[in-house]
Amino acid sequence: MKQQSTYFLNTAILIILASFSAIFGQELLGERLKVTVIHNGGQLVANRIQFRDNDKEPNKITINGCISDVAFRDRKLFIGPAAIVLSKETHFQDLQPEDLQPGKSISVRGIFENAGELFATSIEKESSEGAAIEIIGEVSQSQSLKNGDLQLVIMGMPITIPMAVYYRGTSLIRHPDDKRPEQQFTVPLFGKPLVIGGEIGSKSGFDGDFKLNRAEQDDKLDMENAIELEMFYRFSRNASLFLETKSNREWLLYEEGGESSVTSEVERGESWLLWGNIAGTPLSVQIGRQNFREDREWWWDRDLDAIRFYIATRKFYLEMGLAREIAPLAFNQRKIEPDKEKITRVISRMGLQFTRNHQFDLFFLAQHDYSDRPFIGNIIAAGREDDIDASMGWLGARFSGDLDFEIVGDAGYWVDIAGMGGQVRNYEFDDVEIEDEEQLVVAERGTANAVGWAMDLGMSWQTPLPLSPTFTASYAIGSGDDNPTDKWDRNFRQTGLHDNNNRYNGVDRFRYYGELFRPELSNISIFSFSAGFPMLKSSSLEFLYHRYVQVVASEELAGKIKADPNGIDRELGWELDAVFGIEEWKRLELEVLGAIYRSGAAFGANANKLAYHVTFKMDFNF
Template structure:
């Protein structure tokens, strides 16, 4: 039955791709991380959009042991399609389907990763925009995303009530991760989580906003015994057009493995663009997630993020990047992360950036909360190391975008003296039909 559903879904997306024609809406710019815009008109009420995003990626030495051949060379294609329907009395329906996969062109003998393919329902929701006065209601699988992807950047099944008046807003949501199947080609994981989310604030535009967050997470996996409560704020702003800044701050309460949670996290920074040829810009940021050096006092002081975060954004470049490092991709827990970035815009359609990171544990620990690295620190030294990321992006027109990422994680004292760098290279291409 699973394969029949997969084949049917694949046929549906293929059919949608040939139903392109008619009038066009305003043409937005393609974004690797956002669904295609429904800008092809099928009828007065029904719009369609599609794009393809593909990447070729090389990874090596994520265990920091150069003697083990664990390299991966792979290609990851994504075909995405959306449908948007607008009805009477503020009714709107939206669906996003995605075919994606991973095929290995080469891999080391120490790596047992396998090729895979997926047929996904990324979003499927109904909007009642005239639910009651200033209130609207959205029901179904939908995207939760904040401006820095620090609190959340995820598509989950939810009921969300939104109030908005002028620039002020508030929302209340009840969500469950994978309440319904999202991949018709594979069985879903049994690990499910519930989230209860309250937000309030103001939104003048994407560079002038402030939001209060309250997020209750409940693990339905009884083995974890983790039910954190996150309370905090996000502020995004600018001074003039050449200085942008941000602040995220959160306190965590609740319980984790029968220990009380008492943790704190802060992420703040600014980006400054100079009035000079090639529009150079500098980014400076600092992030802190509390640690725990008293393991037997019944209190867990390790900060953790919501499990919905992506930690990806951009400043003055034309593509986003992992602002805690593309290679290590660390979660902010028991960490100091310093970030210094330099960039230029040699042309309006091109940006070049060099990002430098320094990682240090708050309390020496032999465990990293979540990371792409495949080795644990020694638990005696705090210096985890440094990372260097190079990002080149080019967008020749609004339909096409290409980026090149080169990254290296350089291990510090917390890893063996003979530890070797972890390496990443990724070429990404996107085209909107």
């Protein structure tokens, strides 16, 4: 009986694993992918896949690569096994038909016909690296192979997707702000490739009149140069290691009323081990310093020391992590920063794509601060003070998706809602000198029960108008405290892991509540409107307007403006931003950003004053 039970158990496990593999293969059917392949004789083998938004015309295809053969008599050319048909309607950009010679790199857009040929609508010159071919199209067939690999059919061509390619480890090292080359430097290590890459960046910024008073000397100009070095190594099909080190040097080039300065730091970045698709299932586990992020960064975008479990398919996603800082971030620090020390977090997210173009997400975060709770009169070492200890929980949901309005364009929408509650301990400190050494003494301490709610909703409309503008309108609100004298604090607080950073339809991500003001969504309502324009081949220009109003008039304000409101009026003012992103090259990214803010009546004597912000960024990826 025991042997029979074992037999049935093993059989059940095999059936479950086979089912997961089959589901995994079928999940890609009908999806639009960008697949980077190598043509090994008669076989196409993928080394990278990326998901793309589904097109209204599923037979639209883009293929990039080197011409392998030309048949002028038949008005055909070939990129690997892909046959491309030329016609009088084919539009040529930056080249002529006579330039179509074997070895020439081109990008072809066209319509795929059942005959197995791509009828080219446009051909342009392309600067590609190596022998790789990029194919962007819809999957017409999908099946799982016995060895765990997938075989897809795009444009009538069978493409083998090794299990190691459709693998969580690779996607985890790609951030939305990164533009790493398709082919990175590799060296062999124990018979497997060690991938080495990273980024060299430079950022300069000017802040002017953030105190909203010309008499105050607060203008500053700074510059930061940074380098990130990354190494990715796959031990086996499902196990991988990622290591990252960051080095940055900051110059305060000018500070009005102050002195220039230079600081340097070398920090540990992401450093994790991942065991993905355990036993052929969608379950993965990751341990080490890793990035927690979601698309809008409204909930979180932080590197944390953690262990995290995933269950991921194309339609369903679940993650749960336990995080706590275990070591200082910078190598020259002896202790963890006091506002990050002894905080334990449980972070969870569930996503469900309930139709092709619509998704529902649930978010949960619980944190408990186990740091010391000093009493009034206790002495604290200078630099080790922590003003706020919070043990809190957040729960919320997001609905998002795309709408097809046919001839008037497409639209994307989002609705975020969140609630939070917990307990907050606040401390105030006074300077004290003990034995000729500057220290701090706890002067005040208080505890409040915190509860609040927030909402953020918006829509982006991609229009068919001249210049192809995208218009976006949004409204966000975080609750305020209308009774500050009781023991309840009703100001909503974001998680502390948020960045409020996203892109609409351009190439650059930006702070969607304002690049200058950068308010936390606490006791504030924000109306925003933007107009974005695509430019050149891979660039964009975005103009944004934001209007800020306090929910409850208060003297406290969470943001980068250094002036205090009067606590009587609610109108905080408005901001205009312009973001110009240039990504015309495979490795180089440029961004120029300008912002101007005008204060409202809430700042009393400092109302109707202007503040300025300018940033220039340059990143080189390798």
